[in-house]
Amino acid sequence: MSCKSTLLGASHFLQLSRLNHLVTCICFWVCLYSDITIYLFKWSRTPVKFSSDSAVRTTGYFGDLRKMAPVYKVHYFDIHGRAEPIRLLLTYGNLNFEDKRYSQEEWAKFKPSTPLGQMPCLEVDGKLINQSTPICRYLGKVVGLGGKDNWEDLLIDVAVENLGDLHKKIMEMAFEQDAGKKKSMEEDLVKKDLPFFLEKFEETAKKNGGYFALNRLSWADIMFTCAYETYKNVISTDVWPKYPNLLKVKDNVLKVQSLQDWIKKRPANKMFSKFDLKQEL
Numbered sequence: 545m546s547c548k549s550t551l552l553g554a555s556h557f558l559q560l561s562r563l564n565h566l567v568t569c570i571c572f573w574v575c576l577y578s579d580i581t582i583y584l585f586k587w588s589r590t591p592v593k594f595s596s597d598s599a600v601r602t603t604g605y606f607g608d609l610r611k612m613a614p615v616y617k618v619h620y621f622d623i624h625g626r627a628e629p630i631r632l633l634l635t636y637g638n639l640n641f642e643d644k645r646y647s648q649e650e651w652a653k654f655k656p657s658t659p660l661g662q663m664p665c666l667e668v669d670g671k672l673i674n675q676s677t678p679i680c681r682y683l684g685k686v687v688g689l690g691g692k693d694n695w696e697d698l699l700i701d702v703a704v705e706n707l708g709d710l711h712k713k714i715m716e717m718a719f720e721q722d723a724g725k726k727k728s729m730e731e732d733l734v735k736k737d738l739p740f741f742l743e744k745f746e747e748t749a750k751k752n753g754g755y756f757a758l759n760r761l762s763w764a765d766i767m768f769t770c771a772y773e774t775y776k777n778v779i780s781t782d783v784w785p786k787y788p789n790l791l792k793v794k795d796n797v798l799k800v801q802s803l804q805d806w807i808k809k810r811p812a813n814k815m816f817s818k819f820d821l822k823q824e825l
């Protein structure tokens with residue numbers, strides 16, 4: 545081969561390899577950008593988990609990637625009652641909520657639009673949900689006061705249901721209209737049911753280091769603290785000094801600054817006004 549043809553060959557080779565290089569580069573960048581595009585597309589369609597809420601929203605294409613907090617509204621009467629643990633849980637989680645309190649006249653109008661003709665209801669982004677305990681269970685999870693697995697959820701649920709069994713008896717007595725019957729129901733409670741349940745709860749609270757379950761704050765403690773407030777109103781005997789660990793449960797809840805703030809500023813309980821938790825802050 546002549547020198548000229550060798551040079552021509554080399555120059556062709558170089559041109560070809562430059563071309564190759566250019567093509568490779570283009571392919572590389574096209575692949576990279578399409579990967580990124582696909583990734584971004586998938587990411588934008590992936591439901592976003594909010595730190596404050598397990599409720600999920602898709603954010604659409606590249607449109608709205610802002611985290612949007614759900615809009616909460618608590619519907620209840622102007623009393624503490626079954627809505628108060630819900631209000632406390634929302635407060636604990638720093639979740640803004642509208643605290644709608646119905647007069648009887650307003651309630652008569654609103655009742656037919658509730659799922660079971662009862663309150664409390666929690667409205668989450670316009671969806672109206674009834675049943676206070678499942679609402680508290682849901683909010684407990686949302687605000688980080690649920691269990692970390694199914695077993696822990698079960699332990700919290702059991703504690704709440706145990707409390708519920710006592711609660712039913714106490715509220716039957718509290719709402720009894722016949723004064724004589726009410727007095728004997730209260731005597732029975734103080735002699736039998738209260739010691740039975742509270743001793744068991746005291747043991748549980750002792751085992752759990754001043755909590756109702758899991759050795760840490762859970763939504764069960766919030767339920768207990770609200771129940772404690774009600775019991776202090778409707779039971780005239782001071783049964784509590786015998787149960788120091790149960791008192792610790794309430795104290796652990798009342799230690800939370802946001803809950804203290806709420807308890808100080810919330811409207812007074814129109815149903816039971818003798819005792820308010822703020823007296824123990």
Ligand SMILES: N[C@@H](CCC(=O)N[C@@H](CS)C(=O)NCC(=O)O)C(=O)O
Pocket residue numbers: 625626655661662663664674675676677
């Ligand atoms: N199991 C329900 C019971 C709800 C309930 O009994 N609500 C009562 C007030 S505490 C109510 O709505 N009463 C008015 C009515 O029935 O018209 C829950 O825990 O949420």
